[in-house]
Amino acid sequence: MAASAKDTPDPSAPPARTGRPRASAKGEQTRARLIAAARTLLAGGLAERFTTRNVAALCGVSHGMCHYHFQDRTDLVLAVVTDIRPEWILPLEEAVRAPGSFAERAERAVELLSRPEGAELSHLHSALHWHALNDERVRESLEAEYRRWRRCFVDLFQVLADERAAGPAGGRAVDPLALGEAVAAAVDGLAAAESLGTELDSGAVLRTLVRTLAAGA
Known part of the structure; x- marks a missing residue:
């Protein structure tokens, strides 16, 4: 049976909505x-x-x-691990990847890392570390996040390596992995000290460290 005009869909009409x-x-x-x-x-x-x-x-x-x-409970913890990523990893990635020289990107990263960590985020990191000690799935997830976070520092020094390579006579070789991991470890140490109430000018410390490593690389 041929469809009536009433039954024929109007091709110009928007698709019907469903409840899904x-x-x-x-x-x-x-x-x-x-x-x-x-x-x-x-x-x-x-x-x-x-x-x-x-x-x-x-x-x-x-x-x-x-x-x-x-x-289960572990799935909830893993969801929190992912949920806090925009609060500590993504801003650092953006600071490093945004256009600019090594010095400009390093300054953006140092300025970001110098800001006090909020109480909730600090407590969450502590809680996640505790769960990582007792749950293999949480440990693997959290370690993957920290690898991504440390990668930001490696990428930062890769910019320095590229600048040196493009300089006169190729410049001195730079090891982005070693330098980046060194700064990441220093940032971790500063965060641990600050969590215990130690008064440090983390911005000055990090700025000095980055500049010294870059000059000596």
């Missing part, structure tokens, strides 16, 4: 709320309270709904 996108958006909102609740509990420093049941209760959803989005 709305349900998906609601699911994403619930997932985001669960991650936010997980962050709150982890930053609270009470590891024994970090359970899927307590996360669900803090979020205001059923325990079953929590397990619908996250299989």
Whole structure:
């Protein structure tokens, strides 16, 4: 039977909406709320309270709904690892990758690293390290994040290596990996000292270190 004009789809009409996108958006909102609740509990420093049941209760959803989005507690921790990436890794990557000379990029990175770390992020890093000691999946995930973070410093010194190579007579060879890892280790050490209340001018220390390494490379 031929279709009537009423039954024939109008090719210029926008596609009909279904209920699925709305349900998906609601699911994403619930997932985001669960991650936010997980962050709150982890930053609270009470590891024994970090359970899927307590996360669900803090979020205001059923325990079953929590397990619908996250299989277990480890999945929640891994989600937090990913969730905090824009707060410490991505800004450093942007500072290093933005156009400019080695000196300009180094100054951007030092300025960024000199800013005090927020209390929540500091507590989260401590909690994630604790979970990494007790959970292999968390350890692997967190180590991957730190590799990405350390890579920023290697990329920074790669810029110096490229500048030297393009200079007169090729310039002196630079080892970006060794120099980058050295600065990353120093930044870790400064962060540990500051977490204990040690008063340091981290910006001055890092700026001196980077400039000295670059001059001696």
